[in-house]
Amino acid sequence: MTAPAAQPIPAVPQTTRVRVFVDYWNFQLTLNEREAAARHLADFRFLVDWKKLGPWLAKEACGTVGLANHTFDGVIIGGGKEVQELGADLARSPTWRLGALSRAQAALRVQVPGMPPVDHRLPARRLREDHRVHN
Amino acid sequence: MIRLAWEGAYDVGVLASMDSDLVPAVEFLALRGRKIVQAGFPPKGTDLATACWASFDVFADRKEIERAGP
Numbered sequence: 097m098t099a100p101a102a103q104p105i106p107a108v109p110q111t112t113r114v115r116v117f118v119d120y121w122n123f124q125l126t127l128n129e130r131e132a133a134a135r136h137l138a139d140f141r142f143l144v145d146w147k148k149l150g151p152w153l154a155k156e157a158c159g160t161v162g163l164a165n166h167t168f169d170g171v172i173i174g175g176g177k178e179v180q181e182l183g184a185d186l187a188r189s190p191t192w193r194l195g196a197l198s199r200a201q202a203a204l205r206v207q208v209p210g211m212p213p214v215d216h217r218l219p220a221r222r223l224r225e226d227h228r229v230h231n
Numbered sequence: 232m233i234r235l236a237w238e239g240a241y242d243v244g245v246l247a248s249m250d251s252d253l254v255p256a257v258e259f260l261a262l263r264g265r266k267i268v269q270a271g272f273p274p275k276g277t278d279l280a281t282a283c284w285a286s287f288d289v290f291a292d293r294k295e296i297e298r299a300g301p
Contacts, residue, residue, distance in 0.1 A: 127289070161266075
């Protein structure tokens, strides 16, 4: 009895896991400054779509270095109190609450210096557990 | 960024900052094989861009991330 011929194993496409880290104030203020200069204004507030930002930055970065396959694994926005409020706003958005989360939206974390990170996806009980771990 | 790299949670990190204070962290990660790409606004943040694996200009395509006003 002969062994059956080995079937070739299909190649698994290699994906690159990408995380995005945003230095909130540095990013927002520089964007404001550049936009104001482009518009010949003294000041301008550029309204960032924070839900789009993470996946878009991941895509652009991969395009820059020629990575064909990538997964966007989340964005961490670091900053102060305002950043925490931004995270809370996003968590209250209808799309968020309905659970119709894309991978892109599912992993936004907000970090405030001196405080444990807050993941706005998680229910309160899980958040407490997270805090215990980080403390 | 360092903690998640330590946990093996990503292969490539995208760092949206121009702050040169982050250069040591990027260099530390580079020595350990983590690739960091800077999303910046050149020529600002040149030190950080140089320390990173690659960098790109956010401003050129900023309309992609602009939210409509209230």
